[in-house]
Amino acid sequence: MKKFLLLCALSGLAFAANMHFEKNQKCSECHPAIYKEYQTSQHANATIFKDKIHGAVYDKHPQHWKIEKYRCGACHTPTADNLSELLAPNNGVIPDIDNETQNEAVACAYCHRIEDTAPGKAFGRNIVSKDEKVYFTKKSNPGTSPFHGLKTNTKVFENGKMCMGCHAHKSNKKAFDVCETDINQMAPKKNCIECHMHKVDGAPHTKSTETQHTFHGFPGLHGDLTNLSQYIGMKITNTDDKQMFTVTIDHDVPHASLLHPLRMGKLEVSVARDGQVTKMQTRELIKVIGSKEGASPSPTPPWLATDIIKDTRIPANTSKAYPYKWELKSGDVITAKFGYLLVKPKALKKFDLQDNKEATKFRIIKEQTFTVK
Numbered sequence: 089m090k091k092f093l094l095l096c097a098l099s100g101l102a103f104a105a106n107m108h109f110e111k112n113q114k115c116s117e118c119h120p121a122i123y124k125e126y127q128t129s130q131h132a133n134a135t136i137f138k139d140k141i142h143g144a145v146y147d148k149h150p151q152h153w154k155i156e157k158y159r160c161g162a163c164h165t166p167t168a169d170n171l172s173e174l175l176a177p178n179n180g181v182i183p184d185i186d187n188e189t190q191n192e193a194v195a196c197a198y199c200h201r202i203e204d205t206a207p208g209k210a211f212g213r214n215i216v217s218k219d220e221k222v223y224f225t226k227k228s229n230p231g232t233s234p235f236h237g238l239k240t241n242t243k244v245f246e247n248g249k250m251c252m253g254c255h256a257h258k259s260n261k262k263a264f265d266v267c268e269t270d271i272n273q274m275a276p277k278k279n280c281i282e283c284h285m286h287k288v289d290g291a292p293h294t295k296s297t298e299t300q301h302t303f304h305g306f307p308g309l310h311g312d313l314t315n316l317s318q319y320i321g322m323k324i325t326n327t328d329d330k331q332m333f334t335v336t337i338d339h340d341v342p343h344a345s346l347l348h349p350l351r352m353g354k355l356e357v358s359v360a361r362d363g364q365v366t367k368m369q370t371r372e373l374i375k376v377i378g379s380k381e382g383a384s385p386s387p388t389p390p391w392l393a394t395d396i397i398k399d400t401r402i403p404a405n406t407s408k409a410y411p412y413k414w415e416l417k418s419g420d421v422i423t424a425k426f427g428y429l430l431v432k433p434k435a436l437k438k439f440d441l442q443d444n445k446e447a448t449k450f451r452i453i454k455e456q457t458f459t460v461k
């Protein structure tokens with residue numbers, strides 16, 4: 089029983105008192121384009137009510153059914169007006185769909201009040217400014233707004249460190265990191281903000297004459313993968329004797345190809361000859377967490393995991409070659425599709441997500457065809 093009283097003692101003091109944040113809706117008055125993009129993002133939809141996958145995992149989590157705790161709220165609903173009660177066990181307080189402040193999810197004002205981030209034991213920590221209506225930007229000379237103050241904060245807004253309070257890692261009670269963004273510090277050609285908040289057309293606010301702003305749809309595996317696809321390369325080659333071919337995925341990203349243990353990456357390959365299509369073996373990219381105790385390593389839910397028992401993901405800034413043995417002929421057409429599933433098939437049933445379209449859809453980031461000479 090004791091092992092269920094898990095997921096770590098509170099790592100920070102940041103959540104000690106409930107803070108007040110301006111509503112997302114308020115920002116829409118003067119930042120309509122950014123607000124519209126943001127509404128489509130996982131940040132705006134991170135609650136158990138709007139994100140059915142998060143909801144499904146919380147549903148099965150002992151924090152829910154055993155101790156009525158929603159520690160997830162520290163990152164999924166950080167502006168809840170009863171956050172400290174949500175984070176505490178055994179007080180009958182769990183997420184409430186009628187609480188407006190919980191539905192704000194990862195709110196605009198929360199992010200823009202992150203002064204700094206710090207490492208934490210169970211997960212990283214956001215140091216949030218007490219100034220309710222002063223927002224941080226990386227611009228060194230911000231103008232003025234009739235609604236709020238602005239402060240330059242290049243320390244964390246320029247290099248993406250402001251993302252790390254929530255994204256660095258999350259460990260369970262056994263001090264095992266269930267998720268981590270293992271950023272490759274040796275190859276920081278680009279940072280989180282440059283890749284996940286690219287520039288798009290449109291003014292950042294209604295009074296602005298600027299023609300571009302940073303995109304707030306935060307593309308990741310749920311959304312449109314068009315922009316992120318530039319960081320994934322694919323090459324198909326065959327050997328001279330035509331007995332073999334190779335699909336190489338160049339993962340030019342400073343973190344591993346999948347960050348959440350629920351995910352699966354897939355490489356689907358087929359060869360077409362005279363109208364006949366032959367499917368090759370699908371290659372799967374997964375990180376399986378579980379336990380190495382007992383006779384053989386076995387998968388467990390995240391709250392019980394102590395080890396990585398299998399990892400076939402592509403590491404940061406790495407190319408991986410996938411060879412296929414096949415007698416090719418001139419004119420054969422090889423098609424390769426690389427993409428992701430939000431929930432790996434083996435986990436679907438465990439979380440009752442078999443019929444969830446979002447969870448089961450194959451999201452292709454790169455597709456290529458190659459004709460054998």
Ligand code: HEC
Pocket residue numbers: 110111112114115116117118119196197200223224225226227229230231232233234235236238292293295
């Ligand atoms: C009444 C209009 C108004 C409202 C409401 C408003 N803003 Fe602004 N905001 C502005 C204006 C005007 C600027 C531009 C200042 C300048 O010229 O740099 C601005 C600038 C900003 C910037 C800095 C942009 C930059 O250039 O780097 C941020 C961040 C920001 N607002 C966040 C918010 C958030 C978050 C909300 C909602 C909680 C919000 N704003 C609500 C008018 C508004």
Ligand code: HEC
Pocket residue numbers: 139141142143145146149151158159160161162163164211212253254255257258308346347348350430
């Ligand atoms: C330290 C911050 C943090 C905490 C605490 C946290 N999460 Fe998350 N969670 C994240 C981040 C960041 C992501 C996005 C990761 C990604 O997409 O790789 C995420 C994504 C998820 C997803 C995937 C959602 C989807 O739509 O695919 C699930 C499921 C999830 N979290 C469940 C939980 C549960 C259940 C809890 C509480 C027991 C929890 N999380 C606590 C930060 C956190």
Ligand code: HEC
Pocket residue numbers: 248251255269271278279280281283284308309316317319320339340341342343344345346347348351
């Ligand atoms: C060079 C561009 C690039 C940079 C820099 C980058 N990412 Fe990514 N990120 C990607 C791509 C491409 C994907 C799609 C998945 C993959 O890696 O194959 C992705 C996926 C993700 C996902 C979804 C993973 C999942 O399993 O659901 C999250 C969350 C994420 N990135 C967060 C971050 C954070 C936080 C940083 C900064 C520490 C960062 N990224 C830096 C390109 C980048």
Ligand code: HEC
Pocket residue numbers: 112115116119122123124126131194195196197199200224225226227245246250281285292293300301302304
């Ligand atoms: C997950 C964190 C996060 C959330 C949520 C978020 N922002 Fe931002 N925002 C950033 C970062 C990072 C930047 C880029 C760095 C900068 O310009 O300071 C940025 C930039 C901006 C800018 C300047 C854009 C430009 O190109 O000049 C404005 C204005 C802004 N945000 C307003 C908002 C509003 C309004 C919302 C909600 C509708 C919002 N932000 C939600 C992190 C966030």
Ligand code: HEC
Pocket residue numbers: 130131133134135139142162163164166194198199248250251252253254255280281284285306307308309310311
């Ligand atoms: C307050 C915590 C918090 C902060 C700060 C934060 N994130 Fe997130 N982020 C989350 C959570 C929680 C999720 C998962 C939401 C879900 O799927 O339910 C997430 C999901 C994502 C995803 C995955 C989207 C997808 O389609 O799967 C990306 C990409 C991402 N964040 C990028 C960023 C970047 C870039 C920053 C910094 C500018 C940032 N985040 C800052 C909490 C945060």
